[in-house]
Amino acid sequence: MMNTPLSRTLLAATIAGALATISMTASANLSSRFTDANGDLVADLPTDESQWINPSTLVFSYTPVEDPAVYAEVWSDFLKHMETVTGKKVQFFPVQSNAAQLEAMRAGRLHVAGFNTGSNPIAVNCAGFVPFTMMAAADGSFGYEMEIITYPSSGIETVAELAGRSMAFTSPTSNSGFKAPSALLNSEFDLVPEKDFDTAFSGSHDNSILGVINKDYEAAAIANSVSNRMLARDVINADDYQILYTSQTFPTTGYGHVYNLHPDLAKKVQNAFFSYNWEGSALKNEFANSGESQFIPITFKEHWAVIRTIDEANDVTYKCS
Structure with missing residues (x-):
């Protein structure tokens, strides 16, 4: 795990191509359909x-x-x-x-x-x-960590070695499955999706984990809360994949x-x-x-x-x- 504070990591990060394709993108501003009179950042109950x-x-x-x-x-x-x-x-x-x-x-x-x-x-x-x-x-x-994983025979031993390879994300709205690893890869390793490595969207953390194990993807960003539950159900084994990176804890x-x-x-x-x-x-x-x-x-x-x-x-x- 890197020692650089997450705040500095994230504030330094930029995403060039992949985020431009998201149809619903993010900000702290509510849709005009809603009001937030008390400033708690969520929609108020309608007065009507x-x-x-x-x-x-x-x-x-x-x-x-x-x-x-x-x-x-x-x-x-x-x-x-x-x-x-x-x-x-x-x-x-x-x-x-x-x-x-x-x-x-x-x-x-x-x-x-x-x-x-x-x-x-x-x-x-x-x-x-x-x-x-x-x-x-x-x-x-509470919380979970984002992990970047690969399969044992992939030839990828470090995150830096993702350059020129392929990696699965889950969906553009996922924190651990896309947004956090994108920021991390850019700021810490100077790796930009689609520029420095090929990407795919699997649809879910389960799909990404199984895709790596089955060698459909060379690597993937996943939430370890999901992999832990799959391990406990004997859906996967710990030696089926290799962890390249573990993040700080997220909600x-x-x-x-x-x-x-x-x-x-x-x-x-x-x-x-x-x-x-x-x-x-x-x-x-x-x-x-x-x-x-x-x-x-x-x-x-x-x-x-x-x-x-x-x-x-x-x-x-x-x-x-």
């Missing part, structure tokens, strides 16, 4: 009560993974708990991409969600997402609701997260593999500050129409 929504069925989605069906089962007990707390039917919505998840909330079809680290700023600014919690360990610690998936959810229902949704009993649950069995066993309160303004810094370093601006 006719704009509040109180659906008979709450739709919930978890950040895209290779096999959404696996996570439908992982979340099933939690969603039953949410049904009990809210008095609403709760439906799991499997999403195949970050863009699909963002558009679903933006279009009013998604009410409660877990957006991955890098997607949180876009979801907040463009879709009216209000994050209020994330998973943490029993002692309150993990942020969970929240759409901004115009009826405030009484929004409070019940929040209570569902904070009152959930993890013991013996499929949720604990899955996420204990990355050291997580509770939901803790968070704010977008405080806990996503480092991610907004990464976006600024990458010269990314949100354009929400």
